[in-house]
Amino acid sequence: MAVPGVRSLMLVGLVARIPLTAAGLALTFHVIETMGLSYAQAGLVGAVVTVGMAVGAPVAGRFIDRRGLRPVIVVTTVAQLLFWFAAPLLPYYALLAASAVSGLLSLPLFSVIRQCLAAMVGPARRRSAIALDSMAVELSYMIGPAAAVGLVTGLGSGWAMALIGLGQVGAGVALLVLDPPIRAEDDVPAGAPAAPRRQWLGARLITLLGTVAALTFVLTATELSLVATVREDGAATWTGLVIGLWCFYSLIGGFVYGGLSRPISPLTLIAGVCALTAPLGLVGGGWWWLCLALVPAGMLCAPALAASVDAVMDVAPASARGEAMGLHATALTIGMAAAGPVAGAVIDAHGPGWAFMVTGVIGALLVGAAVPFWRRKPGAVKAEEADAVAV
Numbered sequence: 016m017a018v019p020g021v022r023s024l025m026l027v028g029l030v031a032r033i034p035l036t037a038a039g040l041a042l043t044f045h046v047i048e049t050m051g052l053s054y055a056q057a058g059l060v061g062a063v064v065t066v067g068m069a070v071g072a073p074v075a076g077r078f079i080d081r082r083g084l085r086p087v088i089v090v091t092t093v094a095q096l097l098f099w100f101a102a103p104l105l106p107y108y109a110l111l112a113a114s115a116v117s118g119l120l121s122l123p124l125f126s127v128i129r130q131c132l133a134a135m136v137g138p139a140r141r142r143s144a145i146a147l148d149s150m151a152v153e154l155s156y157m158i159g160p161a162a163a164v165g166l167v168t169g170l171g172s173g174w175a176m177a178l179i180g181l182g183q184v185g186a187g188v189a190l191l192v193l194d195p196p197i198r199a200e201d202d203v204p205a206g207a208p209a210a211p212r213r214q215w216l217g218a219r220l221i222t223l224l225g226t227v228a229a230l231t232f233v234l235t236a237t238e239l240s241l242v243a244t245v246r247e248d249g250a251a252t253w254t255g256l257v258i259g260l261w262c263f264y265s266l267i268g269g270f271v272y273g274g275l276s277r278p279i280s281p282l283t284l285i286a287g288v289c290a291l292t293a294p295l296g297l298v299g300g301g302w303w304w305l306c307l308a309l310v311p312a313g314m315l316c317a318p319a320l321a322a323s324v325d326a327v328m329d330v331a332p333a334s335a336r337g338e339a340m341g342l343h344a345t346a347l348t349i350g351m352a353a354a355g356p357v358a359g360a361v362i363d364a365h366g367p368g369w370a371f372m373v374t375g376v377i378g379a380l381l382v383g384a385a386v387p388f389w390r391r392k393p394g395a396v397k398a399e400e401a402d403a404v405a406v
Contacts, residue, residue: 018136020195021144027189028128029151034182035124036159037166039064041179042114044163045103045172052107060114062352067118069348075123076341080334084127084190084197092187094120099180103173122183124190125152126340131195133328133336145324146273149317153262153269161255198333215339220330222388223281224346227323229381230285231350233292234316236358236374237261240295241305243367248302260306264313272318281322282389286382288315293375296368 016022039061046057078087098117102110129148136144166175238258245254272279291312298308324343331339354374361370 016147018140020135020193021132023193024128024131024135024195025147025151027186027193028124028148029154031122031124031182031186031189032152032155033159033162034179034186035122036156037163038179038183040160040163041167041172041175042102044167045176046107046110048167049103049172050107056107058355060111063111063115064118064121065348065352067115068121069345069352071119071121072123072126072344072348073338073341076126076337076339076344079123079127079130079197079337084131085194087123088127088187088190091120091122092184092191095122095183095187096180099176099183103176122187123341123344124186126337126344127190127197129324130197130328130336130340134196134199134333137199141328142278142321142325143273146269146317146321149321149324150266150269150273152320153265153317157259157262197337212335215331215335216342218388220327220339220342222385223323223326223330224342226282226285226382226385227343227346228350228353229378230288230319230323231347232354232357232381233289233350233374233378235351235354236370237292237295237312239355239358240362240367240370240374241309243362243370244305245302247367250302253302257302257306257309261309261313261316264310265316268314269317269321271314272321278325279318279322280389281319281326282382282386284315284319284322286379288312288319289375289378289382291315291375293372293379295375296371 016025042060042064043057046052046060075087075091094117098113102113102117105113129145132144132148133141163175163179166178170178238261241257241261242254245257295305295308295312298305324340327339327343328336357377358370358374361373
């Protein structure tokens with residue numbers, strides 16, 4: 016935090032992500048409540064946004080690598096301004112098309128802030144900085160969805176969406192003013208050609224991205240299962256508390272992980288999240304016991320995410336780090352998108368307890384299948400950077 020610029024970037028990252036975390040819920044409420052349409056139609060809007068984000072993240076990252084941060088932030092900020100102010104006025108099918116474009120041109124805040132933090136603090140402090148950023152993400156997720164519900168309930172979906180649009184514009188403007196570096200001073204300069212994909216997009220990185228998707232698959236399924244469990248116990252009003260405690264456990268885990276002297280393999284941490292999530296369905300005695308049972312898996316959430324980001328940056332050279340972080344964001348999005356249908360089907364058919372078990376086992380199996388392909392190659396990134404400079 017003493018490194019110049021880090022405090023400002025962390026504060027902007029914390030505040031700027033709140034409207035992003037509120038966006039999905041506000042859009043869902045608008046389709047269901049204001050437009051009077053079905054959950055399926057609201058889910059379709061969310062799905063096209065998700066597909067757009069999955070496609071757009073690596074494209075935005077590649078543009079950042081080639082053209083710098085500011086052009087991408089300007090384009091995506093203007094796109095979000097237009098969408099969020101027009102969306103309340105659009106009929107359903109126009110909203111569906113606009114949502115796809117909005118997802119494609121979403122602000123790349125999550126990946127950009129991590130990339131800039133890594134450039135500012137250097138390799139020695141990168142893991143701690145990313146762990147701190149993962150903790151900030153948890154805080155944003157604790158505030159954003161609750162704020163969306165409050166705004167829609169108090170002001171209506173139209174005003175809520177307009178305020179979310181203003182929030183995203185403010186986030187874009189703040190990044191433009193800060194203009195944080197995307198590469199360290201001793202990295203390849205911005206004008207140098209990017210390292211070819213064949214040098215860094217190999218089995219190791221693809222394996223890591225697959226396990227990242229498994230992580231968010233399990234986390235999203237856990238959230239859905241928690242909501243279903245609390246509702247099943249007739250305590251729906253306590254849902255926010257349960258989710259908040261889960262996020263708090265993750266905050267503690269992120270703090271501990273950031274202070275460790277040695278890194279832990281992201282596959283180990285992700286496997287731990289999956290393995291500790293699976294038996295949650297066996298917890299009986301009421302939802303309050305589930306709050307306690309969440310502690311072990313919850314404490315590994317932020318460390319697993321932070322370790323995966325650190326590993327991506329370890330694999331990808333600085334000249335291609337924006338695209339690599341975009342692929343990381345795509346993997347996160349794919350995992351979240353896949354969790355809804357799978358966990359929802361299991362909850363409907365067998366109850367939330369089985370959803371914990373099934374999704375946790377699926378995630379653990381995916382990580383297990385990735386282990387044979389996971390190989391560390393110390394110094395590989397530096398060698399790739401040297402090759403890029405030589406070219």
